[in-house]
Amino acid sequence: MRAAVVTFPGSNCDRDLAVAMERVFGRPVRRLWHGETELPADLDLVGLPGGFTYGDYLRPGAIAARSPIVREIVRFARRGGLVLGICNGFQILTEAGLLPGALVRNRRLLFVCRSVRLRVETTDSPFTRAFPQGAEITVPVAHHDGNYLADAGTLARLEDEGRIAFRYLDNPNGSARDIAGILGEGRNVLGMMPHPERVCDPRLGGTDGVPLFRSLLEAVAGGGS
Amino acid sequence: MRARVEIRFRPGVLDPEAAAIARALGHLGFAGVRGVRRAKVLEIDLATEDADAARAEVERMCEVLLANPVIETYRIELLDRG
Numbered sequence: 001m002r003a004a005v006v007t008f009p010g011s012n013c014d015r016d017l018a019v020a021m022e023r024v025f026g027r028p029v030r031r032l033w034h035g036e037t038e039l040p041a042d043l044d045l046v047g048l049p050g051g052f053t054y055g056d057y058l059r060p061g062a063i064a065a066r067s068p069i070v071r072e073i074v075r076f077a078r079r080g081g082l083v084l085g086i087c088n089g090f091q092i093l094t095e096a097g098l099l100p101g102a103l104v105r106n107r108r109l110l111f112v113c114r115s116v117r118l119r120v121e122t123t124d125s126p127f128t129r130a131f132p133q134g135a136e137i138t139v140p141v142a143h144h145d146g147n148y149l150a151d152a153g154t155l156a157r158l159e160d161e162g163r164i165a166f167r168y169l170d171n172p173n174g175s176a177r178d179i180a181g182i183l184g185e186g187r188n189v190l191g192m193m194p195h196p197e198r199v200c201d202p203r204l205g206g207t208d209g210v211p212l213f214r215s216l217l218e219a220v221a222g223g224g225s
Numbered sequence: 226m227r228a229r230v231e232i233r234f235r236p237g238v239l240d241p242e243a244a245a246i247a248r249a250l251g252h253l254g255f256a257g258v259r260g261v262r263r264a265k266v267l268e269i270d271l272a273t274e275d276a277d278a279a280r281a282e283v284e285r286m287c288e289v290l291l292a293n294p295v296i297e298t299y300r301i302e303l304l305d306r307g
Contacts, residue, residue, distance in 0.1 A: 062290065100295075102293055102295040104238070105240075105241055109241050109245060
């Protein structure tokens with residue numbers, strides 16, 4: 001598994017994500033700076049971490065989504081490369097057009113920072129194959145703009161194609177259809193608001209995030225999902 | 226030449242901040258407020274004096290960065306100098 005994590009100005013979960021990946025993958029994770037114009041040639045997975053890139057000015061993730069490295073990540077994803085966007089990373093992926101819909105201000109306007117219950121809605125993806133079918137997990141959220149929104153046609157298509165990866169059991173932000181995470185058309189891109197990298201060590205409150213990274217390891221080792 | 230760009234949520238996109246402002250007005254006794262809509266306004270100073278070129282340039286800015294077509298619409302107005 002050859003993985004990389006991108007750091008933008010204002011990223012703040014980049015190290016956490018790299019540490020969680022390294023622990024499960026058992027090998028070092030490349031750290032990439034946002035200004036780089038090329039991805040390492042042999043990469044399997046790119047992680048876009050949480051944070052407040054460029055202060056979230058204009059719209060969350062909007063400016064990061066136009067940076068040179070994200071253009072490369074879009075091409076990498078179109079070639080079938082695995083891309084995982086968490087929290088601000090999810091916002092960047094929607095702004096970059098790799099995932100449909102948008103993330104807007106939480107319905108009750110509050111920044112939500114707590115653990116939430118999620119249901120794994122599909123195990124048919126390289127991100128979720130190691131979870132038991134219908135697994136319920138506890139994962140922290142920490143965001144102000146996690147309210148997922150898309151037009152009715154897009155929501156219906158996400159449902160029909162089994163591309164809703166995670167749903168909130170107790171919706172913290174007003175998200176349409178309780179959506180916490182979605183897959184891209186090719187199932188090789190996942191965006192999610194909750195932070196699986198924060199529940200990969202029992203000393204930090206849980207290990208419910210580990211199967212996500214184990215899924216990726218299995219998918220890459222097995223060649224495809 | 227200056228351009229004024231107004232970016233607002235598409236009809237149907239719930240704007241909880243606008244709703245909070247509407248409620249606050251109600252609490253202050255403004256009983257007649259039926260609704261509030263919020264917009265972002267950007268004034269962009271451009272080197273060109275050609276109105277067509279300015280409009281085309283700002284149109285492109287909106288498409289590339291300034292507005293997210295999933296949730297927002299925009300309106301461009303060119304302003305006289307000054």
